[in-house]
Amino acid sequence: MDKPEFQHSEAFLQWIWENLLFDFTDLKTTCGKSLNIIRQGVLNTTDGPDFTHAALEVDNLIWHGDIEMHVTSNGWNAHDHQNDPNFNTVILHVVTDGSPQPVITQNGSTPYTLNLMPYMSKKLRVFLKGFEDPAALPCSRGVSFISEEAFFKQIEKSHIEYFEKKSNDFLRFYDPDKLPSDAWKYALILSLWDGFGIAHNREPMQETAQQLLEKWSGASVGQGTELAFNIAGIYDDGNDLKWNMKSVRPANHPKQRITEAVKFTALILREPFKNLLSSRSTEIWKTWVEEAGLHRSSRIEILYGTVYLPSIYVLGNLFAHQKLSQHVLSEWKRLKTPIPASLLKRFKSLNLNSSTYRKKLGAIHQLKSYCDDHRCSECFVLKNAIES
Template sequence: MNFPEDFLHYIWQFRSFDYNDLQTTSGEALKIINPGLLNKNAGPDFFHAKIEIGDTIWAGNVEIHIKSSDWLKHYHQKDSSYENVILHVVYEHDAEIKRMDNTVLPVLELKKRISADLIKKYENLFLTLTDFPCVAQIGRVDQLVIDSFLSRTLIERFEQKTHAVTECLNELKGNWDETFYRFLARNFGFKINALPFELLAKAVPQHIYAKHKNNPHQIEALVFGVAGFLTDQFVEEYPKKLKAEFQFLKKKYNIKPVEISVWKFMRMRPQNFPTIRLAQFAALIIKANHLFSKIMEINEVDRLRSLFENLPVNDYWKTHYHFKKEASSVNTQIGKTSVDNILLNTVTLFLFSYGKHTDTRFYINRAVKLLETLPAEKNAIIDKYVAAGVDVRHAFTSQGILQLKKQYCDTKKCLSCGIGIKILKQA
């Protein structure tokens, strides 16, 4: 026997044991009318159970342990919240347990009622050293079962992410446009430079850019100046003008630039250098005002993509990856994969968050529909589930898998996972 109490919770909840001619350890006939509701918080393991013992029907709670003596080890005999336990379900009965009023607690022993095959299936899941517990079995699970549980994990993932949106929204006194702008800026950093982009957005709020919406050069000066890239001595005309412009704007708005050391260039393709991303970010600010408001009005994915395409990036960047460093030819536009990354990680998140915040199902449904339209991410985690036989059709599925891996597979919560439960139930 090599399993925790969680396995017995599963056994009891789904009645995955031989429940013919049930008896308590004292020999009284026992019938399970209702196993109760699983409690994941403090207190007895199952609430609101209904059990018939002998000629009496009892309503109350059920506590589950590997051994009866665990009741004493956990000090339940001193906790009044366990006084309403009507049945003690154990794998092995090794001690008589009494309630605080000195009455003996009825016990159901499962040791001879759980099949060896079921225990073996459980051990195959939990003792595996592979990338995730059910890697060898998930390919045999009906895709409808997988999709159903991934729908749950997807919602869990976005609800967790919504907490960060809400915190920022509260900090900005309910300003959705500014909150969206900060998250969008962070997304432009694509993990490696997410933090410096976020610092950039905090240093220069949108309303400052709005004052210069008719002067692209000043917006570019603000972006590169605040990012810390205009401190050198330049020979070329474009950066020299940016530097001069920023000196004026810096004093006007009392701006403190970001430390240039926070920007990462190492192990990056030149196309993804932060200088190119900053040029694209400045161009997006120049192109689009009140971007969040526009996104809330657009349903079609192609129209959403168009907001981030054909950006008016300064021609200087067609021949530069960095100030003082020329290049033969540079693609200054954001690639389709990067645009879809923004739609996935920022746009869908804000549609979902806005829907949750305002209790408007319309926007939540739009977020889900957009996820079903966007292609699935391609990364090492997703690849392993695909190799195991999971059909990953779109971003909805891949986002669900990322949450599945983090919250269930990595922590081996197979008994809380719809896929894991299905595998255990399969013949």
């Protein structure tokens, strides 16, 4: 079976319709009737047709109802809409395949069909070609002009979203059955061990930390390190923990990361909890780094942003300390982190000032959650480029 000409998500197609990013001056249905859009409808975020409360003029007759969209027309039957009474109000089926088949609703009516592909704007068609190279950013080739202001606005959006994601990630380690102070400290320790394990050894680092906390009981740093090595069993082939040693640099070797993580564990367990609830809580991290005898490497700086700040933000929310939460959020917004250039090299093709993203952790989220997932329809960069 040939690939559809429009090789993108239905969400992308919905965005095109919602923003009328096509030539709607001379539309015709697949049965040859003239089609005029009076109102494109309201995007539906729940079950049922994609757009509700639409108004169309078909051959001088006004229709009021809903609109359903699929990349190919067989999506209608594939989603069982022909047996769903929620789709009886559909008046137009919008698709992008060249030979769409007519569809029928549960009550026996036949909505009009519109193949949107021939009417898409030239700018959008040029942009769509950028998807043909999976190694490149779609907008690096498909958009002739990218607004630096729109790009920075998008990075700021991603920066906040990433903070929310990391805050939710922290809560995965929070045990509500423990005392709040213990639960928070344990969650921070587990989150840090997880971070030290990136990218190849997250799971064994987490498991080592969990077992270590069960056996810590006032151990010194030296005792904790020895205990952690025994739990980890790095050189024990029969150990259940699966450590990945392939292509691991010396600085990122599990033995080195465990040593560093144990030092943080001891400092966190020893820190009076009231200090963490104070306005100077964001400064405590620097004290820990110094007391642990660690230099401020890029890994340490990244862990400050992706683990420690979200943990303090969650702490403020848990104890209804709004001032603390807002302080941490402000710290995150102005945070500048030394991100390895290799992680952001794909942005170089945009020919934009690198200072707008080079030290923003949200830039990583932008690549992973927007660019790689082709969520271009939700990105300010594309919207600005096509609507300009």
